[in-house]
Amino acid sequence: MKTVLITGANRGIGYEIARQLGNQGFLVILTAREKGKGEHAMMHLRGLGIDCRFVQIDVSDIRSIEAAYQVVSKCRDSLDVLINNAGIMPQTGGILEVRPKALREVFDTNTFGPLHMVQVFRPLLNEGSRIINISSSLGKFSSQSSDYSPAYGMSKNALNVVTLRLAHALKDSGIAVNSMCPGWVKTDMGGDGAQRSVEKGAETVVWLATEAPINLTGKFIRDKREIEF
Numbered sequence: 001m002k003t004v005l006i007t008g009a010n011r012g013i014g015y016e017i018a019r020q021l022g023n024q025g026f027l028v029i030l031t032a033r034e035k036g037k038g039e040h041a042m043m044h045l046r047g048l049g050i051d052c053r054f055v056q057i058d059v060s061d062i063r064s065i066e067a068a069y070q071v072v073s074k075c076r077d078s079l080d081v082l083i084n085n086a087g088i089m090p091q092t093g094g095i096l097e098v099r100p101k102a103l104r105e106v107f108d109t110n111t112f113g114p115l116h117m118v119q120v121f122r123p124l125l126n127e128g129s130r131i132i133n134i135s136s137s138l139g140k141f142s143s144q145s146s147d148y149s150p151a152y153g154m155s156k157n158a159l160n161v162v163t164l165r166l167a168h169a170l171k172d173s174g175i176a177v178n179s180m181c182p183g184w185v186k187t188d189m190g191g192d193g194a195q196r197s198v199e200k201g202a203e204t205v206v207w208l209a210t211e212a213p214i215n216l217t218g219k220f221i222r223d224k225r226e227i228e229f
């Protein structure tokens, strides 16, 4: 049975990825920063017949990631798929106003969290493992000449650089690392105006976790196709 670990999977796109991969027979390690919310989501998935365990992770806190590694490594030798999904998009003001504390919070969650997840869980990643970083079109270089959500855009742009660095570092180990954009998805973050359902938002992540060629690495993917960083 293949194992997937997903961060921030108690709601939104992360929960939907867990549901879809669980339905494909994966053992789902559902992680969330709040125990109650994570256990609630786990119980829902179990109710759908999905083999699901909950482990608490606040991705912005490396000690929380290290504690989770101790728990997961006791029951699993390897992870087939690691999905860095947890993310935040707070209103932080324009580039000339954004405060250091707000910037740090966004980068700790969206950029350093995924990097620390890979650093800490590296012993469970083997040839054929896949790492998927959920980025955003707002992280593209071409999106940076904008006033819209600068902290979020910069953090996702830097996440894409993390993807490239990790893909290079892990290529000889046969581990694929890609960034992806789910599109504008109807979730708490995406809001009601978004056109995409969570089912559609999760589709390309599920493809990257299962059917995508394992030699596809170091890319930015949207709708199962490579896009420019």
Ligand SMILES: NC(=O)c1ccc[n+]([C@@H]2O[C@H](COP(=O)([O-])OP(=O)(O)OC[C@H]3O[C@@H](n4cnc5c(N)ncnc54)[C@H](OP(=O)(O)O)[C@@H]3O)[C@@H](O)[C@H]2O)c1
Pocket: 007, 008, 009, 010, 011, 012, 013, 014, 032, 033, 034, 037, 057, 058, 059, 060, 084, 085, 086, 087, 088, 109, 134, 135, 136, 137, 181, 182, 183, 184, 185, 186, 187, 188, 189, 190, 191, 194
């Ligand atoms: N929705 C869109 O249109 C869209 C577009 C492009 C990219 N994305 C990306 O897709 C991913 C999922 O977004 P979404 O729309 O599903 O967002 P969402 O509905 O707001 O869900 C975000 C999830 O991340 C979790 N999270 C936040 N900070 C965390 C932390 N420090 N540690 C662990 N978990 C944390 C949240 O947990 P709590 O419940 O505890 O807050 C929640 O489970 C994000 O990376 C986002 O940037 C979304």
